Amino acid sequence: MSSIRTRLVVAAAAATALTIPLVVGHADAATTSATVKAAPAAAPAATSYTAAQVLAGIQQNSTAANKVNTKPHINTMTHSDVNVFQVAPGIYTYSSGMAIDTDGSDPDPDPDHQGETTWEDSNGQALGAHKVPFYVLGDDCWDRKTPCPHFYFKEHGMSGRQFALMFYNGKVIGSIFGDTQTANGQDTSDNDSRELGEASVKAAQLLGIPSSGTTGGVDNGVTLAMFSGPSWVVNGTNANLNTNAQALVQKALDTLGSSMNGGTPPTDPPTDPPPGGNSSYEAEASTLAGGTTITSCAHCSGGKKLSYLGSGGTATFNNVAKAAAGSYTMSVSFMSVGQSRSAVVTVNGVNQTVSFPATPDYNTVVTKDVTVQLKAGNNTIKFSNPSAGAPNLDRIVV
Incomplete structure (x- = not known):
């Protein structure tokens, strides 16, 4: 489990806003009412979205009406507020900075390094932070309540190796849910399960973020979009999980963009929003x-x-x-x-x-x-x- 104690400040902030007309519209499929909905398995084949278009849609749909948590999460080092939003059915997003998780099967000089990760690869091996781009979520519901006032992955159809898009400074990568932040009752860390804003060495490297466990990270500008449901669990070993995650990036962009925009990709420059929308x-x-x-x-x-x-x-x-x-x-x-x-x-x-x-x-x-x-x-x-x-x-x- 993640056990960072003193790392670079992680401050909550969204990436530069773009005014692309994406809004939550039709449900893509008639799922069973009153159950947790997974993210759609695929977007229409003719739909194509860029990272900038999708990020703009995330920002536009990160509204109070779409907020999932009723109590704010804590930015890992600054303790400023972070919120999680459901921007499309089964897709959850938040924006923060990034602290660096060095845990897992890869050796690392970080004094807080642990040899285990909460989730393992398909061969049962701890994930390697230098090989696999993974992100970190809270291990449990800090409040010990159901439903959890914070975003708790088990209540939203998520499990280990759940795919997510990660945006930073004009780049987008694929990543997986690989480790958890300290659970209640554990005293191995000064952190707790309300915290958000941590990812592996490999994720940082792919995004051009300093990747040292002791001096790396960025203060702000990282946005994560997590896709729930079993069809978005990434299988593979430490040797190929990165390749498998990157192979899903365009599919995920198209799926999320289509879900937010009712199937019609925005144009550059943006046109007026279609009539209708949510009321x-x-x-x-x-x-x-x-x-x-x-x-x-x-x-x-x-x-x-x-x-x-x-x-x-x-x-x-x-x-x-x-x-x-x-x-x-x-x-x-x-x-x-x-x-x-x-x-x-x-x-x-x-x-x-x-x-x-x-x-x-x-x-x-x-x-x-x-x-x-x-x-x-x-x-x-x-x-x-x-x-x-x-x-x-x-x-x-x-």
Whole structure:
């Protein structure tokens, strides 16, 4: 496991913004609602994106509405805030600097070097930091809560050797999830599992970043885009994992670019965004019945939420407009304090039951994605539960 103690400062910052019109649009496929969605396995063959276009889309979609963590992560050495965003279905990003992880099967003069990594190659050998470009995530949920207030990889369909794009200073490389930051209860490091911003010697070398474990790294400008799901796990040995990861770079750029932009690559210079896109609908503006009430909520988007939904109480969102019929991802912001609760989501008369996980308190608003089939024009979306209480609702974005 990563055990860095005193390394170059790692400061959070995004790369230079580009105004490319990428927005989250249609769901690419109708996946099972209320489950963690993996990143799409491939982009349409005709779609081609550059690193600059995709990075611009990541920056544009790194918004409060897409933030995954409800408590900030910690930049490894500066302790400044870092946030994780879901910029497309199953794809998670953050921006930071880079400290250097020297751990694994390759020898290294770093006094903090360890001979093991959390994840191994396909032959069961510790990854070599000088051979394999890998990144580091927290080993557990520091808060010991479910769902975790921080980004915890196990809750998002990720496992060892999970592929990620890594951007820095006009370059992009492929990398894999190879090591973890210190878990709760371990005293081998001054760091903890909330921290982000560390990668292997090889990753630094490929990006042109100083790669010494004691004096290397950069303060800012590194962006990571992690692709969840088993189809994005990279197999191989220390001898070929780097080659295998780099072979996925263009596929990943095209997949992410297409997912953010509904399948149409942007042009240079950028054109105007296509009409439509996502719209936000506040729950307190919906039509209420059966005892559902509007209550104050300091942490909700409009300062209010719906309480007493379910057990006969309903909320109906009318005139949810879309230009084209299809499968869409509806993001539901909610609270379900103390226990999980279900809601019947009725879209144009068609019911589906969605389970919402427990949330820790009334200061924490959580977002859940639900796949819905919408028609062209105005749609009606109703939340109810005839037999039990449903979650408190903040808003929907679709």
